[in-house]
Amino acid sequence: MAAGGSKTPARMEALAVLPLFFRLKGRPVLVAGASEAAAWKTELLAAAGADVTVYLGGGPACDELLALEAGGRISVRAGGWQAADWREAGLALADCDGEDEAEAFAARAKAEGVPCNVIDKPAHCSFQFGAIVNRSPVVVGISTDGAAPILGQAIRRRIETLLPKALAEWAGLAASLRDLVGARLKPGGPRRAFWEHFADLSFAGQSGPDEGAAERILATAETIAKTPRTGSVTLVGAGPGDPELLTLKAMRALQSADVILFDDLVSPEILELARREARRMLVGKRGGRTSCRQEDINRMMLDLARAGRRVVRLKSGDPSIFGRSGEEIAALKEAGIPVSVIPGITAASALAAGTNTSLTHRDCAQSVRFVTGHSKKGALPDDVDWRAIADPKTTTMFYMGGRTANEISNRLMAEGLAPETPILIASNISRPEEKRWHGTLASLGSGMAEIGYDNPVLFGVGRVFAKADAATERQAFQPGYLKETQALPATAW
Structure with a gap:
């Protein structure tokens, strides 16, 4: 207790559950149930190397259990779990039809001192299965304490995208090098420098280590450890x-x-x-x-x-x-x-996607240009080929052109681009507060006045923007993606 009675901040906030990793290789595990849910959990246990025996009870085994048995990965027994040998069991799992059976199974497991899980009945579980990202020997477990399994699966998918498949091979190589690196390098800075270099290699690409990687990495271990880290x-x-x-x-x-x-x-x-x-x-x-x-x-x-x-x-x-x-x-x-x-x-691509617009639609444009709306001095660029940009068969996306929009409009019309050419203005593209305004080249200035100048603005000029209709422009990457949309009056096209 700190002076004045205040509590010292905890090093670790409260945990709903303690994440642990259980070694099951070669250990007996008891499973009760013939369902697909029991089969899926059984497959996980078998993948961890457990010696799994499944007691079917009164029903026939599902196809998934039969396939696991045929592959020699599990043993299947007729009859109920009451006849099972609990003495050496490392874990017990059951898929029970009723509350009475679930309560009896959990009570027996507790009496035998065996951790147990009853599928979809958290009150009778002493451990839970979480979502898994498998890059074994790297294994990531995700738990929501049983509150939201679907959320756990969504988190798993997000993590899956971040960890390359080849990480499993790199982790296996790390395990094989651990003792050798420990013998060659002193604890602390030298070892840390080596393993940081190794981690960088692991995430450098999508491919795993080649056949000679171990020798090459070990050969440079001492050099890496002694060399000052390069930023x-x-x-x-x-x-x-x-x-x-x-x-x-x-x-x-x-x-x-x-x-x-x-x-x-x-x-x-x-x-x-x-x-x-x-x-x-x-x-x-x-x-x-x-x-x-x-x-x-x-x-x-x-x-x-x-x-x-x-x-x-x-x-x-x-x-x-x-x-x-x-x-x-x-x-x-x-x-x-x-x-x-x-x-x-880039913002132009995001805007095109958000409005379902093809910037190079073959009926409207044969090219697309990205053009800056202001020079280093903040004024309209004077080294831009405005005649080329005024080509009606080109889609032009103007970045940072909010404050020069009137000048851009006038310059393009002076070079022959039709005043009724469609335009689309957008600010805060892809964000919840995104705003859009459809109009024509002649009305570009008034459109900018409505959108405002406080947020980043992009506008596109070209016939492709006549393709967007009111229904399409309200579509987005996710629900709630757009908050405000200005639709062009039907007479404008």
Whole structure:
């Protein structure tokens, strides 16, 4: 108890259940029941190496149990579990029809000192099965304490996407190297440096270690341990905002980062997916607002990487599309800092998907252009080929053009693009607060006034946007994805 009677903060918050991993290889396990549910649990037990005996009771075995028996993985016995030999059982499991049978089975297991599970009757269970991600010897167990099994399955699917299948092979290699590494390297820093390098190799791609990997890795163990850790920078595209649109490779980079330098437009939901221990630093860059200078951002990346940190430069959208990645890559390469790029979904692609629009629909457009709406000085770019952009067979997506929308509209019409050309304006693309406005090129300025200038805006110009109807534009990636939509009056087309 701390001074003043206040409690010292707990190192671990309360747990609904304690996650444990039970070794069953070669141990007898008793199963009662002939159902498909019992068969599924039996298959899990057999996969863990248990010596499973199934007591059918009064019913016939289901096809799944018969298949397991035919494969030599389990033994099946007629009759009830009362006749079973409980003395050596490591676990007991049952699928009981009624409450009385479930209570009797649980009581017998308790009397014999055997942990038991009665399927779908948590009151009679001393342990529970959770959802499993299997990359054995890496095994991830997920429990909702029986409250929401479907949620557990959804969490399992999410984790499945993050762990490459080849991780099982890398984990097996780690087990084979453990004693050798322990003999060669001292505890603490040297071993940690080696295993961090090994972990990076494990997640570097989708393939497992090749035949000579063990020898090569061991040959460099002492060198890796003695060499100062080299920092690196990864430019990661965060996409337009919806965390569901983040790529798996981007997710892995966020999970392994030491420091994350993120833009002002990166959504909090995406930052929540990052490694908890990672230091997060806002280096916001917003048009018309106080922003970090690019030179300062470059210096921060260099300083952190030189200090041995794994730096993620997290950018909204795609780093290579109006993300100033070229300047950052050049600065890092000149300093000899390893740099890589993970692409993200750019706002134009997200908007097209959200409205079910093909930007290159063969009836409307033979090309698509991404064009910046302002120059370094904040005005309309003067080095853009406006005559080419005014091609009616082209779809043009204007980034950062909210404050120059009137000038863009006038310039395109001056170059011959029809005033009735369809346009679509959107702000906060892919986020719950997304807003859209349909109209024509001649009304672009008034549309921008309705959308507003406070949030990131993208607008598209081209005949493909006449294809979106009111029903389609309200569709989204997930329910509740869109909150506001401005529909174009029917006479506008």
